[in-house]
Amino acid sequence: MPSSSTDTRSSLWDRATAQRNVVIYVAILVAVPTAYGFHTLVDAAAGDFLLLMTLxxxxxxxxxxxxxxxxxTWKAVGWVLVTCTLATGVFTGLYLAGTDLLAVAPFPASAGAFAVTFLGVHGIGYLWHGR
Known part of the structure; x- marks a missing residue:
């Protein structure tokens, strides 16, 4: 009976530390404080959630x-950190360009920034390693 418990524990550990899951954990751990910082610095109630979803x-x-x-796995973690940094920069830049330069309301500016950033991240991934 103890071997079954050990197998279950080992299986759960393997699943929890699988590279795919670690990528998700790191992205969430980066997204939450980044979205909070965006909300605090830019004072954009509409944009913070969409930035959170992007990251x-x-x-x-x-x-x-x-x-x-x-x-x-550390290379995958580094990839996530770099990609989140780039996506945050693009999202913030597009949001600020929309609200400050084009005088668009915050919600449409954040929706546009989300669409361009989200689709851009996927588009670059597809073009680079399309499957």
Whole structure:
């Protein structure tokens, strides 16, 4: 009976530490404080949730759908950190350009920034490693 318990524990550990799941964990851990910071600094109630969705769902989906798995998990973590940084920069830049330069209301500006960033992350992944 103890071997069954050990097998279950080992199986759960393997699933929890699988590269795909670690990518999701890291993206969420980056997305939550980043969205909070965006909300605090830019004072954009509409944009923070869409930035959160871009980072917490768009980045891991791109990695899982288009990017080949790395031989080391730390490389996947680095990929997520770099991609989240780039996506945050693009989203924030587009949002600020929409609200400040084009004088668009915050909600349409954040929706546009979300659409361009989310689709851009997926498009780059597809073009780079399309499957």
């Amino acid at each position: 917490a769902t768009g980045v891991p989906m791109t990695y899982n759908n288009y990017w080949p798995a790395y031989d080391r």
